[in-house]
Amino acid sequence: MPSYVSDKEKILLRLRKMEGQLKGIRRMVEEDKYCVDVLNQLYSIIAGTQKVAAIIMKDHIKGCVKDALTRNDHSDDYVNELVEVVERYTKR
Amino acid sequence: MPSYVSDKEKILLRLRKMEGQLKGIRRMVEEDKYCVDVLNQLYSIIAGTQKVAAIIMKDHIKGCVKDALTRNDHSDDYVNELVEVVERYTKR
Amino acid sequence: MPSYVSDKEKILLRLRKMEGQLKGIRRMVEEDKYCVDVLNQLYSIIAGTQKVAAIIMKDHIKGCVKDALTRNDHSDDYVNELVEVVERYTKR
Amino acid sequence: MPSYVSDKEKILLRLRKMEGQLKGIRRMVEEDKYCVDVLNQLYSIIAGTQKVAAIIMKDHIKGCVKDALTRNDHSDDYVNELVEVVERYTKR
Numbered sequence: 001m002p003s004y005v006s007d008k009e010k011i012l013l014r015l016r017k018m019e020g021q022l023k024g025i026r027r028m029v030e031e032d033k034y035c036v037d038v039l040n041q042l043y044s045i046i047a048g049t050q051k052v053a054a055i056i057m058k059d060h061i062k063g064c065v066k067d068a069l070t071r072n073d074h075s076d077d078y079v080n081e082l083v084e085v086v087e088r089y090t091k092r
Numbered sequence: 093m094p095s096y097v098s099d100k101e102k103i104l105l106r107l108r109k110m111e112g113q114l115k116g117i118r119r120m121v122e123e124d125k126y127c128v129d130v131l132n133q134l135y136s137i138i139a140g141t142q143k144v145a146a147i148i149m150k151d152h153i154k155g156c157v158k159d160a161l162t163r164n165d166h167s168d169d170y171v172n173e174l175v176e177v178v179e180r181y182t183k184r
Numbered sequence: 185m186p187s188y189v190s191d192k193e194k195i196l197l198r199l200r201k202m203e204g205q206l207k208g209i210r211r212m213v214e215e216d217k218y219c220v221d222v223l224n225q226l227y228s229i230i231a232g233t234q235k236v237a238a239i240i241m242k243d244h245i246k247g248c249v250k251d252a253l254t255r256n257d258h259s260d261d262y263v264n265e266l267v268e269v270v271e272r273y274t275k276r
Numbered sequence: 277m278p279s280y281v282s283d284k285e286k287i288l289l290r291l292r293k294m295e296g297q298l299k300g301i302r303r304m305v306e307e308d309k310y311c312v313d314v315l316n317q318l319y320s321i322i323a324g325t326q327k328v329a330a331i332i333m334k335d336h337i338k339g340c341v342k343d344a345l346t347r348n349d350h351s352d353d354y355v356n357e358l359v360e361v362v363e364r365y366t367k368r
Binding site: 001002008011012015019022025026029034035036040042043045049056063064081082088 | 096097104107110111124127128134138142148152156
Binding site for chain 4: 185196207218223247266
């Protein structure tokens, strides 16, 4: 089971909502809606994605990473992998 | 016509691709895929959204904003609105 | 005069404050302070820089860019340059 | 000793360089330099800060967090604290 299993329903709900929003944005563009209205909707996709990422990252650190370090099982691999993910989201 | 009309097909292509990616991410979560794999896919949604936003912002400045200022037609409204959008994306 | 002339004192005040914060962060590192305390202070540098950038961008759009477009004087150069700056801050 | 002790000289070098850059930016504003030139310099402060933060975060995870989890010493506190820092840098 992945570390986010207890937040799975919350995550799926957010992802489904974002799919709807993205479809709505595509329709706005198809119907030639005003640039700034499209930009504002696009921003909510970024914010929504960051929120989902924050939930999964929290669960991953409290789950997989903590477990690997506690049992000292491939712990360096988990630490290096976490550092890479955090760096990607930080440098953005 | 909105300022992005000449990039419309390019934008729609990117949005459709992102809808597919988002659906793929939902499936990954449903199938309990590994946290970091989900996080890496989520990051590509952020990058993709920023790319679409950059295209529309460029078109908007070169189109709507430039037109409004050239004709001095509600130009302050356009300038204030642009400042707001840019601030939102900058402060993030 | 640059577009930010009316906000110049506010900007200088913020920049001087940030110089003090940055010097404080260097001292924290020299004195081996705790990682997370350093990270929290570093974050305030990012937030502070974004705030100053937002002020100058607002002034630039309402000043230089608006003037160039209104007088149609090298307006394409200003628009292209603005697009580049906004893209850099947006894609980050 | 903090986790970043082995990177201390590298970090201090970067922080001193950023202090010089920030002083340079203040001088640019005092001398009424062009908005976009100031904005480009400000961007390098954000990029520089993110780079220093990435170094310290990596060291912190590989040091403090790993140690706390391995020895199971206040490990939940370290995990919660790390989650908070990562969230702040991610959501930005």
